[in-house]
Every structure is written in C-alpha cells, then in structure tokens.
Amino acid sequence: MLVTQKEDDVKSLVEGLNFSQKVERSLALIDHAYREFGKGFVIANSLGKDSVVVWHLAKRVSSEIRGFIVTTRYKPRETVQFMHEEVAKYPELQVYRNDAQTPKELYALDPDLCCNILKVEPTRKAIKEMRVTCWGTGLRCTEGRTRTDFREVEERDEGLIKLNPILIWYEREVWQYLALNQVRVNPLYARGYRSLGCEPCTQIAAGKDERAGRWIGTSKCGGECGIHTRPLKLDYQI
Numbered sequence: 001m002l003v004t005q006k007e008d009d010v011k012s013l014v015e016g017l018n019f020s021q022k023v024e025r026s027l028a029l030i031d032h033a034y035r036e037f038g039k040g041f042v043i044a045n046s047l048g049k050d051s052v053v054v055w056h057l058a059k060r061v062s063s064e065i066r067g068f069i070v071t072t073r074y075k076p077r078e079t080v081q082f083m084h085e086e087v088a089k090y091p092e093l094q095v096y097r098n099d100a101q102t103p104k105e106l107y108a109l110d111p112d113l114c115c116n117i118l119k120v121e122p123t124r125k126a127i128k129e130m131r132v133t134c135w136g137t138g139l140r141c142t143e144g145r146t147r148t149d150f151r152e153v154e155e156r157d158e159g160l161i162k163l164n165p166i167l168i169w170y171e172r173e174v175w176q177y178l179a180l181n182q183v184r185v186n187p188l189y190a191r192g193y194r195s196l197g198c199e200p201c202t203q204i205a206a207g208k209d210e211r212a213g214r215w216i217g218t219s220k221c222g223g224e225c226g227i228h229t230r231p232l233k234l235d236y237q238i
C-alpha cells in the first residue's frame with residue numbers, strides 16, 4: 001500500500017478536506033492496511049488523545065485489530081489508571097515496559113538515552129514479538145515543528161510499513177471526533193495538558209505549539225521520544 005506523497009499533497013489534504021472527509025479517509029486507510037496485513041497490522045496506542053482516536057477508528061474497522069502500549073516507570077498516576085481501564089476493556093492491547101535499572105534522573109541528564117531505553121527498546125520488542133508488519137500510529141503533521149515531514153504511509157524501516165491514518169487531522173478535529181463519539185480520554189487533558197508523556201518531561205504549556213510542554217528546558221524541547229525517528233527493526237536489549 002505504498003503511497004508516496006509530497007509535502008504539498010499533505011498540506012492540501014490538511015487544508016482541503018472537511019472533518020467528515022478526513023474520518024472517511026482514515027477509516028479507508030485502516031481498512032486497507034488490515035486487509036493487506038491482517039494480524040500483522042497493529043496499532044501503537046500511546047493512550048494520548050490521538051492514539052485514542054486511531055484505536056476507536058480501528059475498532060470500527062474490526063474488533064480483531066490488536067494494539068500495544070509502551071509504558072514507563074515515569075508515567076503519571078492518571079495515565080497508569082487510564083491504561084488499566086483500557087486494557088481491561090480491550091484485552092487485545094498488550095503492554096510493554098522496560099524495567100531495567102537506569103541512572104538516577106537520567107531523564108534530566110540525557111533524555112535521549114532515557115527515551116531510548118524506556119520507550120524505543122520496548123517498542124522494538126513489541127514489533128518483534130507481535131510480528132508486526134504494519135503499525136498504525138496517532139501521529140499528526142500539525143502537532144509541532146518535528147512532525148511536518150511525515151506521510152500517511154511510510155517505510156522508514158525496510159519491511160515495516162508505518163501507517164499514520166490521522167496525519168492530516170487538526171487538533172480541533174481530534175476533539176471533535178472524541179466528543180461526537182463520546183470517547184473517554186485521560187483525565188489529565190481536563191487540567192490543561194495538550195500532549196501527554198512521562199511526568200518529569202511533561203508540563204502544561206500555553207501557545208500555538210501543541211507539543212511545547214514536552215521536555216521543557218532540554219535540547220529535546222517540543223521534540224520526539226524516538227519511536228518515530230529511530231530504526232525499529234533492530235534486536236531489542238531487554
């Protein structure tokens with residue numbers, strides 16, 4: 001299902017399609033991936049609002065679609081509680097976590113290394129163990145400066161297709177979908193967070209950039225944990 005898109009094509013879809021057309025397009029992309037990859041098509045569910053939308057869309061396509069959650073020892077209490085509730089409701093969600101020891105406050109000393117150990121490694125493990133050939137994500141190109149260069153269908157790792165079915169949605173459309181479908185979200189959003197991550201690296205931030213509250217005060221500010229930028233088809237170390 002390799003679709004090559006230019007940056008301008010993505011931009012015209014973001015601006016040119018209305019909410020309902022975007023929902024239909026996302027459902028069609030997920031349906032296409034599920035038909036092509038079957039059990040190898042798996043959703044990476046970060047439990048954030050965007051992942052919750054993709055998970056809901058996937059369940060509309062087929063209740064059989066599986067997912068995985070990567071959690072860390074630093075997730076906020078509310079996120080852990082929300083995760084337990086989602087897993088109880090959807091046992092086809094598998095949880096991955098790296099319990100290896102890390103230096104104290106590694107997140108402050110070297111957040112890239114911390115994310116690599118606690119997020120990227122368990123993602124590699126999930127992809128290998130669940131025999132993923134195509135993974136679906138909640139990534140959106142309007143989220144921040146580091147997310148403008150993605151496409152709806154990508155092959156960053158050879159033999160591993162990545163589907164970003166809501167790539168072209170605005171933040172407003174995510175909330176529109178969640179409200180119209182009465183989908184529950186992490187209660188932290190009610191406090192003002194717009195992007196959720198680990199507790200020491202996530203703050204409530206005002207302003208235009210949705211991911212501005214992530215890794216404030218580090219070189220990673222507003223950036224990425226690495227699961228969307230690093231190779232994933234490698235042997236994991238956990």
Ligand code: SF4
Nearest residue numbers: 107111114115198201
């Ligand atoms: S978000 Fe922060 S605490 Fe979580 S893995 Fe990355 S650096 Fe570590």
